[in-house]
Amino acid sequence: MARAQWIVAALTVTLICTGVGLLRGSQGAESTTAGTADALPSRALGLSGHRRLVRGLEHSGAHGPDTGPRGVSAAPLRASRPLRLRIPSLGVDLPLARGPQNAEGVAGWDPEGPVPGSAGTAVVSGDGLPLAELRRGRTIEIPRADHRTAVFTVERISPGVVGGSADRPGRARLRLISGETTVLARLTGPLRTR
Numbered sequence: 001m002a003r004a005q006w007i008v009a010a011l012t013v014t015l016i017c018t019g020v021g022l023l024r025g026s027q028g029a030e031s032t033t034a035g036t037a038d039a040l041p042s043r044a045l046g047l048s049g050h051r052r053l054v055r056g057l058e059h060s061g062a063h064g065p066d067t068g069p070r071g072v073s074a075a076p077l078r079a080s081r082p083l084r085l086r087i088p089s090l091g092v093d094l095p096l097a098r099g100p101q102n103a104e105g106v107a108g109w110d111p112e113g114p115v116p117g118s119a120g121t122a123v124v125s126g127d128g129l130p131l132a133e134l135r136r137g138r139t140i141e142i143p144r145a146d147h148r149t150a151v152f153t154v155e156r157i158s159p160g161v162v163g164g165s166a167d168r169p170g171r172a173r174l175r176l177i178s179g180e181t182t183v184l185a186r187l188t189g190p191l192r193t194r
Contacts, residue, residue, distance in 0.1 A: 074189045076119040076172040080146035082109055085176075089138045090130055096142065104128045114172075116142045117150030117187060121173040129178035131157065140174060140185055148192060152185035 082096045085107040094107045096116075101108035107126035114120035124142075140152040152174045160180055172187035 073171050074151075074187045076170065076187065077117040077144075077148060077150060077190055078146070079115040079118045080144040080148070082116045082124075082142045082144050082150075084141075084143045085124060085126065086141040086143070087129075087134065087138070088141065089135070090133060092129060094126060096124065100125060101127070115144075116152075116174055117144060117148075117172055117190070119170055119172055121175055123175045123177065125177040127178065129176075129181075131176065131178045131181040131183050132159070134183055139188075140176060140183070141191070142174075148190045150187055151189045151191055153188040154183055154185045156184045158182045158184070 081098075085094045085096045086092060094105060096107045096109060098111050099108050100110070104127045107124055107129075109116060110123040110125075114122050116122040116124060134154055134157055136154050136156070138154045140154065142150045142152070144150060150172070158181070160182065174183075174185045174187070176183040176185065
């Protein structure tokens with residue numbers, strides 16, 4: 001009988017220690033709410049910091065709905081005359097002409113550089129564009145004469161005119177300038193238009 005009592009006492013001590021350990025581990029824990037972070041398996045795997053990482057991605061514009069295509073850069077398109085500049089999130093839809101434009105309501109592209117959508121960094125400028133209101137992940141569309149629309153995804157908005165950028169060979173990029181604001185974007189896909 002003494003052996004049975006010893007086993008019961010050992011099991012009781014083990015259960016109490018386990019319970020205390022669980023209580024200490026849960027003190028100060030974040031309250032859980034259903035969301036993107038709960039869909040990750042890292043909690044079950046015992047990985048820490050996943051909620052902070054997910055929240056950071058959601059707030060940076062790199063994750064979440066309505067921020068446009070964010071996949072890998074698309075292959076450059078063949079050169080074709082650009083027709084318009086569209087920024088759907090800002091309600092901008094302007095004709096796009098060759099060379100610098102001084103008139104409001106018209107944007108211009110630099111003919112010394114590549115055509116928007118082809119390899120290299122194309123430069124487009126326009127007066128009075130509210131580029132400071134643009135956010136990372138939003139799209140800029142440039143319909144072209146070849147019945148394709150070059151879709152660029154915004155990577156950076158800079159308060160000031162930014163000069164040359166470190167181009168990656170074979171990539172299509174866009175530098176959009178208005179006043180003292182510069183937007184840098186990369187080609188993320190063409191759309192077929194009529």
